[in-house]
Amino acid sequence: MSATTARPGAADPIDLLAVGELLTDEERLIRDTVRRFTDDRIRPHIADWFERGVFPARELAPELGKLGLLGMHLEGYGCAGAGAVAYGVACMEVEAADSGLRSFVSVQGSLAMRAIHAFGSEEQKQRWLPELAAGRAIGCFALTEPDFGSDPAGMRTTARRKGADWVLSGSKMWITNGSVADVAVVWAQTEEGVRGFVVPTDTPGFTATDVPGKLSLRASVTSALAFEELLLPGDAVLPGVVGLRGPLSCLNEARYGILWGTVGAARDCYEAALAYAKSRVQFGRPIAGFQLTQEKLVEMALELEKAYLVAWRIGRLKEAGRAKAAQVSFGKLNNVRTALAIARSARTVLGANGITTDYPVLRHANNLESVLTYEGTSEIHTLVLGEAITGESAYR
Known part of the structure; x- marks a missing residue:
């Protein structure tokens, strides 16, 4: 056993x-x-x-x-x-x-x-x-810019018509898979509004540079993209959407995956802490037998199960076609915050051993700091929920 x-x-x-x-x-x-x-x-x-x-x-x-x-x-x-x-x-x-x-x-x-x-x-x-x-090709999604993250409406990347073609200019930042992608879905301002473009990454003028010095999501490719007068054919544009509704609906799908994924990260931290507490002997007995350690483990177990139930409920609503964006924000905000708290508490159970890569806990904690920010910061999701509750928008 x-x-x-x-x-x-x-x-x-x-x-x-x-x-x-x-x-x-x-x-x-x-x-x-x-x-x-x-x-x-x-x-x-x-x-x-x-x-x-x-x-x-x-x-x-x-x-x-x-x-x-x-x-x-x-x-x-x-x-x-x-x-x-x-x-x-x-x-x-x-x-x-x-x-x-x-x-x-x-x-x-x-x-x-x-x-x-x-x-x-x-x-x-x-x-x-x-x-x-x-998996024969890899894709990336280019929305965030160096100066525009939470407010994508201010993006400076542009696409202008040149006869039947398009010319794409600008830059994007914090793009997962950027330097290994075969195709990028790039969002840009046009005369018609924000449009998406399907851009093969071997297009002349496309460059990707990996972000150096990351302390989080180190086992992930994160890149800056630059577009220098990229000439794209007329059929490179996504014909089915104009405006921010397109990229924001995709982000909502990604947030749904996050609210489930963070339950896994939290569980892995909790499981590591529990196993360690049962095997680590101090003062002549496993530390799992001490009240303060048990309190930490119980709090982790309570919050883990609540996050799991939140994810399951939103999933069933989504399958029924009833999940609202605010409910996805609820799950993303709650479950990332819960996972971070569990990771931090688990690290204290492991003591000094918890800061090494021999255990997954601090790796998860570092990663979750990025997850807290991407696909909508905790502040943005708080405002989404605030608007859902009050009917008043507080973004500006």
Whole structure:
């Protein structure tokens, strides 16, 4: 019996409320399949990747594609068409291994692929979606700029018409997968409003430079992009949307994956703390036997289960076509904040050992600092909920 295994007849210490029993057989199968993949393929290497600041995207993408994880919640074009909760539990297991891996999956499926799937022409869908779903191609999503993150309406990247073509100029920042992508979905100001463009990254004038010195999401590719008078054909534009509704709807999909993924990161921290507490002996007994340690573990277990239930509920609402943007913001704000608190508390249980890559806790905590900020900062999601509650917008 492992340090975290329940005694016969006792509640599961990792899932005290048996939330997993709310999943369907198919959802549990997906959960367990992804967990085995991360156990075999990711966990043996992730501490080294994080320490060295590398992510083998080209190597892993086809494996993730074979597993059906890339764009798994989309229909057709080689995508699995999985339900919202099935996709959620996959994100949970992926982020239990590392937030950088879940970021790759989210950007590929919920941002780049989703934009093309929802707003692209049939030619764009046929050209890119099967390749992205299989992991034979990698995509990125370019919205954020050096001076415009939470306020994308102020973006300075522009696309102007030149005869039948487009000329794209500007820059983007904090772009996951940027330097390894084969295709970028780039959002730019035009005379008609904000438009999306499907941009092959081998287009002359496209450059990507990795962001140096990261202390978070180190096992993830994060890049700055520059567009120097890129000449694009007329059919590079996404025909199905004009305005910020396009990119913001994609971000909402990515936020949904985050509110599930952070449950996985939190669970991994809690499980590591529990196992350590049962094996670490001080003053002649395991520290799990001391009241203050038990209090920390109980608080972690309570908040973990609440976050799991939040994710499950929003997933079922999404499957019913009833999930609202404010509810996704609720999940993103609550579950990232919960995961961070659990990671920090778990680190104190591990003591000095908790700051090393021998344990996943501080790696998760560092990653979650980025997750707290991207796809909408905690402040922005607070204002989304404030508006939902009061009917008053407080953004400006």
